[in-house]
Amino acid sequence: MEKPACDRPRLACRVKARCFFYMRVLMLGWEFPPHNSGGLGVACEGLAKALLQSDVEVLFVLPRRIDAGESRVPLVFADIGKVTVKTVDTALSPYMTSSAYNELRLKLPGNIYGATLFEEVARYAIAIRDIAEREQFDVIHAHDWLSFLAGIEAKRVSKKPLVLHVHATGYDQSGKNGVDSRVFAIEKLGFEAADAVVTVSGYTKSMVEGFYGVPQEKIHVVYNGVEAHKHEGDRGDILKLKREGKKLVLFVGRLSLHKGPDYFLRAAQRTLEYYPDAYFVVSGGGEMEWQVIDLAAKLGIGDRVFFAGFVRGAELDRLYRAADLYVLPSVSEPFGIAPLEALINGTPVLVSKQSGVAEVLSHALKVDFWDTDEMANQIIAVLKNEPLSRQLTVYGKEEAYRLTWKRAAEKCRELYGKLLAGIAAEK
Numbered sequence: 001m002e003k004p005a006c007d008r009p010r011l012a013c014r015v016k017a018r019c020f021f022y023m024r025v026l027m028l029g030w031e032f033p034p035h036n037s038g039g040l041g042v043a044c045e046g047l048a049k050a051l052l053q054s055d056v057e058v059l060f061v062l063p064r065r066i067d068a069g070e071s072r073v074p075l076v077f078a079d080i081g082k083v084t085v086k087t088v089d090t091a092l093s094p095y096m097t098s099s100a101y102n103e104l105r106l107k108l109p110g111n112i113y114g115a116t117l118f119e120e121v122a123r124y125a126i127a128i129r130d131i132a133e134r135e136q137f138d139v140i141h142a143h144d145w146l147s148f149l150a151g152i153e154a155k156r157v158s159k160k161p162l163v164l165h166v167h168a169t170g171y172d173q174s175g176k177n178g179v180d181s182r183v184f185a186i187e188k189l190g191f192e193a194a195d196a197v198v199t200v201s202g203y204t205k206s207m208v209e210g211f212y213g214v215p216q217e218k219i220h221v222v223y224n225g226v227e228a229h230k231h232e233g234d235r236g237d238i239l240k241l242k243r244e245g246k247k248l249v250l251f252v253g254r255l256s257l258h259k260g261p262d263y264f265l266r267a268a269q270r271t272l273e274y275y276p277d278a279y280f281v282v283s284g285g286g287e288m289e290w291q292v293i294d295l296a297a298k299l300g301i302g303d304r305v306f307f308a309g310f311v312r313g314a315e316l317d318r319l320y321r322a323a324d325l326y327v328l329p330s331v332s333e334p335f336g337i338a339p340l341e342a343l344i345n346g347t348p349v350l351v352s353k354q355s356g357v358a359e360v361l362s363h364a365l366k367v368d369f370w371d372t373d374e375m376a377n378q379i380i381a382v383l384k385n386e387p388l389s390r391q392l393t394v395y396g397k398e399e400a401y402r403l404t405w406k407r408a409a410e411k412c413r414e415l416y417g418k419l420l421a422g423i424a425a426e427k
Contacts (some may be wrong), residue, residue, distance in 0.1 A: 022058040023416060026137040026154060028128070028147040032062060033312075038263040039253075039337045040167055043200075043224050044143060049410030050225070053095060053283075056416070063146075118182050125149035132157040139416045141165060145183055148190030159302050161419040163412075166204055171211050172332040173258050188212055193254035195419050198222050198412065200335035201356025220415055223360055225405035226340035238365065246276045247383045250347070251322035251331075254314070255286035260329035260369050262288070262295055265330065270381045271297045272374035275383055283308040283319060320345035324389065325382045329369050330355050339364065343400040350378050360403060363395035 017398040027048065031041035048058045113269065124147075132140075132154040141163045142151030148164060155162040170183035191197055191214045198220050200408065205219045249268065253259040261282060268280045282305060289307075296305045311319060326342035326349045333355035340357065342349050343364075351358050352369040381403045382389050 006267040012210070022055050023413075023420075024059065024137045025051065025416065026132065026135065026140045026158075026160075027058050027060045028140070028150050029060060029062060030143065030146060032060060040143065040272045042337055043167060046225055046227060046405035047067055047408055047412065050405035051412065053406060054409045056409070057414055059137060061128065061131060061150075063127075099111070118186075121146055121149055121186065125153040128154050129157055130404070139163060139422060143167060143411070145170060145187050145190065152190060154202045155193065161416075161423060162193060163196045163198060163415065163419070164190050165198045165200075166208060166334065167200055167259075169204070169207060169212075171207060172258070172334055184212075191218075194218070196220060196415055198415070200224050202359055203354075212372040220411070222408050222411045223356075223403060224335045224337050224340075225403050225408050226337065226344055227405065228246055228344050228398055228401050230301065238303070245277075247275070247324045248281055248322055249278055249379055250319065250326045250343075251284070251329070252283045252319070252326065253263075253328070255282070255284050255288040256291055257288065258330060259284075259286075260331045261292045261424040263329040263331075263369050263372055263375070264327055265292060265295050265299060265301070265305065267327070267372040267375035267379060268305065269301050270273075270373055271357050271379045271383075272301060272304060273374070275380050278304070278383060279377070280305045281308055281319065281323065282306070283311050283316070284351075285310045287406040316341075317345055320347050321421045323347050325350060325379060327375070327379065328352060328355055329375065331369050340400045340403060343393070343396045346387050346393055346397065348382055348396060350375070350382070361396060362398055363392055365392065369411045 016273065029040070029044045031044070032048075032266075033041050033045045051058055128150040136158045137281060138149050138160060140154045140158070140160055142154075143165045144167050151164060153164050154160070170179035170187060173179075174267055185207070189245060191208065191212055197208060197214055197218055199208055200221075200223060205216075205221050208214050208219055209216055249271070251261060251264045252259070255261050261284075264280070264282070270276075271278055271348075280301070289378070295309060308319065320342045323342070324347070325348050326339060328336050328339050328349065328351040330336065330352045331354060333352065335356035336351065337357075339349040339355075339361065341349050343361075348364070349361070350365040350367065353366050354369050358364070360365050365382070367375045367378055382392070
């Protein structure tokens with residue numbers, strides 16, 4: 001695709017940090033490393049950094065409570081430019097539920113925040129208006145439902161095309177057990193207003209098309225990626241158990257219904273009946289934390305399960321490298337970045353068939369999330385069979401290397417170009 005000439009004043013065509021930007025994107029998200037609590041922030045950083053390398057400048061807006069004097073935080077990526085991060089004063093955060101918002105609001109000073117989570121989502125949309133009127137950009141790119149109303153408002157003010165990026169839906173996060181009608185209404189409104197919808201897998205595309213009634217031609221699949229250079233290193237023995245020759249099976253993810261940590265523990269119980277030298281590590285936080293701790297005790301495996309809490313960066317890499325197998329037992333998983341991180345670190349993976357990442361990994365074991373007996377069988381097979389473990393690791397790692405954020409950014413950049421070209425053709 002040829003770079004358009006700078007014949008429109010709204011195009012941000014300029015040289016910045018030795019990088020030629022021919023397009024500027026207003027991106028609305030919920031977290032950005034190192035201030036992240038899950039995979040959404042990892043995905044936002046990976047995509048934003050890769051867009052910079054594809055000559056797309058990013059203005060990233062975060063809803064974060066800050067001092068009034070703090071208006072922008074430039075995040076610099078080596079010599080390829082910077083993502084400019086703006087913040088607005090809202091009480092929203094990733095993975096927030098209505099009950100969590102109500103608890104948080106009681107602790108907040110003043111009375112500027114919405115009485116409910118949904119009022120705060122609407123207030124954030126109003127706050128975006130000032131940024132959309134003041135800043136220059138060519139495309140709006142909003143991540144997940146909390147930012148959909150803000151994206152719609154930005155489109156109304158600027159008349160720019162709107163791309164909605166679906167990392168998870170309310171239907172996913174309810175474990176396909178009844179989405180909150182208010183969340184559904186916002187998602188449906190956003191899908192109708194969007195010029196294009198990006199999903200992180202074909203699995204999620206089918207859900208958005210079938211459950212939300214979005215036309216197939218409006219949906220574009222862009223798989224998540226992984227930054228290989230971040231995860232290189234020798235396999236590490238970080239626990240005394242490893243030095244004693246014990247086997248470790250790892251779960252990394254939010255402790256919530258759709259991630260299936262309870263199924264992981266039930267599979268662990270079955271595994272220990274036939275392979276007593278295994279230990280299980282659960283890393284993550286979330287609303288089910290005390291429930292899964294209690295479940296481990298009730299299943300009689302409390303002494304074989306370690307709860308590591310939320311870890312990130314080098315500490316998480318060491319955890320991946322210490323494990324003999326990573327398990328993603330999700331009930332409904334739009335994609336799942338953690339299995340790619342595990343493979344890059346040299347650890348084989350077992351993923352649920354109900355995950356988007358299962359679409360792009362041939363050299364991974366796969367199982368239905370509810371079949372904990374078969375999950376245990378496959379865990380035991382890897383722990384006992386070194387040739388199988390080695391094959392899954394070698395070929396799985398090769399697949400993970402091919403899933404780059406650069407490829408994801410190129411697809412988004414191509415989509416932006418088509419939307420802008422369509423608008424130009426209509427004039």
